[in-house]
Amino acid sequence: MSEDIKKGLMGVTVDETAISKVMPEINSLTYRGYAAQDLCAKCKFEEVAYLILNGELPNKKQLKDFEKRENKERKISKSLINAIKSIPKTAHPMDVARTAVSIMGLEDKDASNNSPQANMRKVMRIFAKTPVALAAFYRARKGKKIIPPEKKLSFSENFFHMCFGKVPNKDIVKAFDVSLILYAEHSFNVSTFTARTITSSLSDIHGAITGAIASLKGPLHGGANEEVMHMMNKIKKPENALKWINNALDNKDVVMGFGHRVYKSGDSRVPTMREYFGKVAQIKKDKKFEKIYDIVEKVMIERKNIHPNVDYPTGPTYHLMGFDTDFFTPIFVISRITGWSAHIFEQHAANKLIRPLASYNGNQHRKVTQLNQR
Ligand code: CMC
Numbered sequence: 001m002s003e004d005i006k007k008g009l010m011g012v013t014v015d016e017t018a019i020s021k022v023m024p025e026i027n028s029l030t031y032r033g034y035a036a037q038d039l040c041a042k043c044k045f046e047e048v049a050y051l052i053l054n055g056e057l058p059n060k061k062q063l064k065d066f067e068k069r070e071n072k073e074r075k076i077s078k079s080l081i082n083a084i085k086s087i088p089k090t091a092h093p094m095d096v097a098r099t100a101v102s103i104m105g106l107e108d109k110d111a112s113n114n115s116p117q118a119n120m121r122k123v124m125r126i127f128a129k130t131p132v133a134l135a136a137f138y139r140a141r142k143g144k145k146i147i148p149p150e151k152k153l154s155f156s157e158n159f160f161h162m163c164f165g166k167v168p169n170k171d172i173v174k175a176f177d178v179s180l181i182l183y184a185e186h187s188f189n190v191s192t193f194t195a196r197t198i199t200s201s202l203s204d205i206h207g208a209i210t211g212a213i214a215s216l217k218g219p220l221h222g223g224a225n226e227e228v229m230h231m232m233n234k235i236k237k238p239e240n241a242l243k244w245i246n247n248a249l250d251n252k253d254v255v256m257g258f259g260h261r262v263y264k265s266g267d268s269r270v271p272t273m274r275e276y277f278g279k280v281a282q283i284k285k286d287k288k289f290e291k292i293y294d295i296v297e298k299v300m301i302e303r304k305n306i307h308p309n310v311d312y313p314t315g316p317t318y319h320l321m322g323f324d325t326d327f328f329t330p331i332f333v334i335s336r337i338t339g340w341s342a343h344i345f346e347q348h349a350a351n352k353l354i355r356p357l358a359s360y361n362g363n364q365h366r367k368v369t370q371l372n373q374r
Contacts, residue, residue, distance in 0.1 A: 002359050010261070014354070015196075019052065019342045020185045022262050029268040031185055032056070037272050045155055045180040045335070046070070052185050052338045053123065053345075067154075073128035074149035074158070076100075077107055080129075081136060081146065089141040093134060093330045094217040098210050100133035101126060105206025114204065116345065122205050123341040131155070131334045135162030138327060156180065159334070164322060171283055172321060175276040179314050182269040183332050185339030187262075191215040191222065195340045199347040200354040212340045213333055219256065222336075225328040227256035228315030231296075233325075238291035245299045257312030258300050266307040273313040280320045289316035 006012045021030045029036045032051050039048050043057070050058040050066045058066060080103050087096055104126060105111055110118040136146045139162075147162045156177045157167045167173065186192070195212040199205075216222035235244045248255055260267055281290045293316060300306050318328045 005359055008261075009193075014188065014193075015352075016350075017187060017343070017346060018055070019339065019346060020187050022187045023268075024263045024265070027263070027266055027268045029186070036182060036269060040178045040181050040272050043181070045177045045184075048181045048184055049127070049155075049338045052342050053120070069124055070128045070155065071149075071151050073125045074132050074151075076104075076129050076132050076136070079107070080104065080133060084133060084136045085140050085146075087137065087140075091137075091141075092217070093137055093326050094213060094223075094333070096137045097130060097134055097330050097333050098213040098217075100137075101130060101206055101210050101213065104129055104133075105204065105210070108206065111204060111206070114202065114348065116348070119205055119341075119345060119348065123337070123344075126206070126209055127334075127337050127341070130337060131159050132162060134327070134330050134334065135159060138163045138324070159331075163327075168321070169283070171279060175280050175317060176321065178276050179273060179317060179331070180335035182273055182310055183314070183335040185336070185342065189221065190218070191336065192340055192343050196343050196347045197354045199344045200351055202351070205341070205344055208344050209337065209340055212336070216332060216336065217329060222311070222329045222332040224256045224309070224311035225315040225318070225332065226325050228312055229319050229325045229328065231256055232289055232292050232316060232319075235292050235296075238288060238295060241292045241295035242299065245296045246303075249299070249303055255296070255300060255306075257315060258304075258306045258308055260307075260309045263307070263309070267309040269310040270308050270313060273310055273317070277313040277317040277320075280317050284320045286320060289320065 001007070019032065021028075021033075023029065031039060031048065032055055034051070034057070039051070043051075046067055047058060047063060050063060080100060083103055084096065084100065087099070108122055108125060110122050113119075132149050139146050147165055149158050150161050153161055153167065154173075154177075156173050160167050160173065160176070188196075191212040194215040195208040198208040198211045219227050235241050245255070277293070278290060281287055293312070297308055297312070300308070314332075315325075315328055318331060319325065323331065
């Protein structure tokens with residue numbers, strides 16, 4: 001392969017961004033200049049969503065207005081509810097998220113308006129309605145009554161309420177909020193780059209987010225948090241973990257929840273999420289997954305020098321919170337809508353069509369023979 005080819009765009013800088021900075025050399029991540037850990041400690045998810053979308057942390061009034069707006073947009077249309085009810089129960093919820101955003105695009109009165117003001121209106125609707133659509137599917141596929149959103153509840157509380165019919169204690173809600181903050185934004189990852197690529201042809205925001213959801217679904221990206229849980233379920237108990245992980249490495253298997261294209265000595269989001277995973281395990285009085293977690297991590301670092309990424313602690317945390325495994329990546333979606341949207345705004349503001357080149361390695365020029373001679 002020619003040396004000019006940068007397979008997977010590895011190490012290639014394709015544009016500028018002011019939204020987040022990933023700093024693998026000092027194991028840090030900032031959103032608009034604020035360290036993600038600092039935001040986790042001092043803010044709720046809504047404040048961080050505002051920051052990512054607007055560039056500054058909100059004051060009290062700005063936050064109240066933002067929450068009011070998000071609250072107002074939560075209701076989903078009857079036709080979307082009917083569509084969700086008619087989706088096969090076996091469908092993956094990521095495909096439901098993709099379809100729901102697509103249907104929202106069909107219904108949005110600003111659909112063909114790409115102005116910054118219209119785009120912000122559309123984002124607020126996608127941000128507020130996607131969790132509602134997902135929770136509706138969570139219940140509908142179990143044959144349970146769909147629970148409408150509750151205005152008085154925060155973004156995270158409302159998601160628990162719509163899925164389970166109750167809100168857990170505040171420490172569990174905080175752990176969920178922290179996971180949303182850590183998932184909200186991460187520079188030019190695959191799904192964000194997908195959203196920017198779609199936007200670069202001046203296509204619409206619902207299309208860009210639909211494409212980003214499809215991209216996030218893959219197990220090498222957001223889908224890894226579900227794969228981590230499948231792996232832990234296969235391991236079953238801590239006593240099996242050492243043998244399991246050594247076998248996996250002997251077989252040269254890819255171990256989900258480990259490794260990262262940018263962080264090579266540890267994902268900056270992991271220590272914070274690991275701490276909250278521990279808190280949730282303690283509240284739930286279930287230490288099994290923590291023990292498996294620690295054994296697998298130790299062997300991965302000792303044998304391969306490969307560290308966990310954020311999907312490693314979020315997987316078992318969501319499991320302990322009671323979510324079905326195939327809802328882990330959709331939870332990632334409801335948070336990352338903020339990051340994707342900010343990147344879509346940024347792409348629009350200084351657009352250049354994304355159109356790379358390819359080095360052709362197929363057949364040389366040849367003549368077409370008529371069908372009856374082939
Ligand atoms: N398990 C075993 N070996 C690994 C792993 C892993 N998880 N990750 C990397 N390696 C090995 C890989 O086999 C390769 O070895 P060799 O040089 O001998 O062929 C070497 O490390 C370099 O890996 P790579 O796949 O070339 O690196 P990449 O930058 O292309 O891939 C990655 C990054 C995230 C796709 C990869 O680490 C991976 O497949 N991880 C598992 C999936 C996962 O957890 N994804 C979540 C990513 S971060 C959060 C998110 O986006 O949701």
